[in-house]
Amino acid sequence: MIETGKLLDQARERSGLSDFGEEDFLEPLSRLVDSINRECELSPIGEQAVPEMLLTQLVNRLEIESWYARHPEIDDEQIVAPVFTASLPRTGTTALGFIMAQDPETRVLRNWEAYHPCPPPESATEHNDPRIAVAQRESDGLEAMVPELVNMLPRSVTGPEECYIIKSYAFSAYGFDAIINVPSYVEWLVHSKDVLLSGYRYHRRVLKLLQWHCPPRRWSLRTPEHLFSMDAIDEVYPDARFIMTHRDPAKALASVCSLLYEIRRAHVLNPQPEAHGKRQQEYWALGLERALAFRDRVGEARFFDISHKRQVIDPAEQIRPLYEKLGWDYDDGLTARIKQWQEGTPRRPHPVSPGFFGLDPEDIAQRYRFYSERFAAFL
Numbered sequence: 001m002i003e004t005g006k007l008l009d010q011a012r013e014r015s016g017l018s019d020f021g022e023e024d025f026l027e028p029l030s031r032l033v034d035s036i037n038r039e040c041e042l043s044p045i046g047e048q049a050v051p052e053m054l055l056t057q058l059v060n061r062l063e064i065e066s067w068y069a070r071h072p073e074i075d076d077e078q079i080v081a082p083v084f085t086a087s088l089p090r091t092g093t094t095a096l097g098f099i100m101a102q103d104p105e106t107r108v109l110r111n112w113e114a115y116h117p118c119p120p121p122e123s124a125t126e127h128n129d130p131r132i133a134v135a136q137r138e139s140d141g142l143e144a145m146v147p148e149l150v151n152m153l154p155r156s157v158t159g160p161e162e163c164y165i166i167k168s169y170a171f172s173a174y175g176f177d178a179i180i181n182v183p184s185y186v187e188w189l190v191h192s193k194d195v196l197l198s199g200y201r202y203h204r205r206v207l208k209l210l211q212w213h214c215p216p217r218r219w220s221l222r223t224p225e226h227l228f229s230m231d232a233i234d235e236v237y238p239d240a241r242f243i244m245t246h247r248d249p250a251k252a253l254a255s256v257c258s259l260l261y262e263i264r265r266a267h268v269l270n271p272q273p274e275a276h277g278k279r280q281q282e283y284w285a286l287g288l289e290r291a292l293a294f295r296d297r298v299g300e301a302r303f304f305d306i307s308h309k310r311q312v313i314d315p316a317e318q319i320r321p322l323y324e325k326l327g328w329d330y331d332d333g334l335t336a337r338i339k340q341w342q343e344g345t346p347r348r349p350h351p352v353s354p355g356f357f358g359l360d361p362e363d364i365a366q367r368y369r370f371y372s373e374r375f376a377a378f379l
Contacts, residue, residue, distance in 0.1 A: 002051055004033045011058035020058070021065040024198045028171035028189065029054075035185035042180070045145065046267035050180060061169045063118035064209060074120075077208035081239045082219040083326065086226035086291060088284055090255035091247040092308040093222050094153045097160035098345070099315050100220040102337040105328075107216045108160035109207075111135055115165060117206055121214040132157055145266045151348040152259050162223035166206040172199025174225040174283075178260050181268050183279060190283065196229045200236040218328075227287030230294040240302070241326060244291070246378035247308035249368040250354070250361050253281055257357040258350065277357025281364060288371050307378040315342060 007029075012018050033054070036042075042050055068074055083100075085093050101108045112135035113121050121129060135157040143149050164175030172195050177186045189195060211217050226233060226242075233240055257277045264271040295303055304322050311318045316335045323330040354361065365372070372379060 001037055002033050002054070004030050007033070007051070007054055007058060010055055011062055014055070015059045015062045015066075017062040017066050019065050019069065020061055021068075022198075024195075025061070025170045025172075025202075028185075028192075028195050029058075031188055032171055032176060032182060032185045035182040036180060039183060040181045041269045043265075043267055043269050046180065049267060053179075057168050057171070060117060064169065064206065067118055067120060067209060068205070071212075074208055074212050075205075077212055078217075079204055079207050079211070079219060079237060080217060081241060082207075082221055082237050083241045083243060084226050084233060084237075085220070085222035085243040085245065086230065086233075087224060087243075087245040088227075088247065088249060088252045088256075088288065089224040090252045090259065091245040092306070092311045093224060093245055094160075095311065095315070095345075096243070096245060096306065097220070097222045098154050098156075098341060099311075099319060099338055101160050102341055103328075103334055105216055105218055107211060107219050109163060109166065109210070109219075109221060111139070111157040111159060111161040113210055114161040117166070117209060120209050120212050123214050126214055127158075146262050148262045148350065151350050152262070154345050160220075160222065163203060163221050164223045164225055167199045167203050167223075167225075169206065170199045170202035172196060172202070174228065175223070177279075178263055179267050180264065181270075181272060181276070183275075186279070186283070190228050190286065193232070197232040197235060200229065200232045204236050224284075225287070227284070227291045230291050234294070234298070242295075242303050243306060243322065244303060244375075245306045245308055245311065246375045248379050249284075249372060250359070250364045253277075253284065253359055253364060254352040254354040254357065256280060256284075257354075257359065258352040261357070273356055274358035277359050280357075281359060281367065285367050285371075288368070292371070292374070305375065305378050309379075312347065 008020075036050065085096055087093050097108060100106055112129065112132045115135055115138070116131040139155065139157050149155065162175065164173040167173040168175065172189065174186060174189065176182055207219065211219075230242070257273070257280055260276065260280070261271055261273055264276070304325050306318045306322070316338045319334070319338065320330055
């Protein structure tokens with residue numbers, strides 16, 4: 001049994017700090033812990049890893065707030081016109097993150113600094129920071145538990161990471177459901193606008209810290225769960241632009257269920273593939289509905305679409321028009337770096353079984369028709 005109060009006390013003891021900042025994280029943390037205790041039968045690995053994960057997130061939050069207390073000028077940092085990739089999972093968002101990272105003028109949220117944000121990174125040491133080695137050991141440990149990860153997506157501790165990592169410091173992250181079975185927490189979260197908004201306010205707080213001594217400041221950010229919260233993103237980042245990658249929803253859902261199953265079964269005794277598959281099908285449809293409603297409201301000027309199929313074949317040709325729309329300079333050197341990354345990152349198709357996850361192609365086609373018909377040219 002995990003206890004919220006005990007976690008808070010342990011975080012204070014481990015860090016030697018006491019100020020968690022705004023208290024709006026307490027309700028989502030408590031709801032997450034309650035969901036874990038009631039709905040999630042942790043495996044022996046999960047019994048150790050999950051409380052440690054929550055404790056580490058709390059310690060990171062304490063350290064972030066300590067840096068702000070000692071250096072209030074961090075809050076003067078401006079996050080200007082960030083670009084958010086917000087799409088169905090398994091539609092090329094991870095690859096796109098790595099492609100965008102090939103431009104030295106673009107700042108991405110790197111794995112090592114997302115998981116270890118303090119002390120804030122410095123330009124002089126960003127490529128040999130000792131936390132890189134720590135993150136590599138952690139990544140190696142995860143791959144030892146979930147060997148299939150290496151075949152499922154590009155991975156690098158110095159490469160781009162998903163934003164849900166830093167949103168988890170506010171405990172406002174759909175990504176917890178990727179690791180453990182917390183359906184009531186997810187159901188509450190995706191319908192709690194204030195909590196989603198607080199998650200992005202803390203997201204901005206972390207980005208300010210990370211760019212303080214470590215530019216560039218032209219952020220390219222990604223996580224599929226941005227779909228649920230474009231209104232919140234718009235409130236926190238009113239000049240944000242958005243990229244949507246597109247793929248046949250049936251293929252994307254089968255692939256994400258397969259990926260999450262591999263991760264979840266390391267942490268829980270019963271990963272509930274069919275129930276989880278049905279939830280994935282419904283929640284991502286909800287995310288798309290919200291995102292497209294937002295898109296219709298604000299207009300097309302802030303959006304750019306990329307076909308997963310075309311990105312796989314020639315990623316540079318997808319990026320050129322994106323740069324033109326963003327007003328960014330594109331040169332042949334970037335094409336060469338993208339090609340080098342692509343050649344060094346071979347695709348490794350992995351088998352998926354939609355029926356194992358309770359996914360029916362006809363049901364998916366019906367539920368996602370609003371999306372598939374609108375973006376047929378990109379699927």
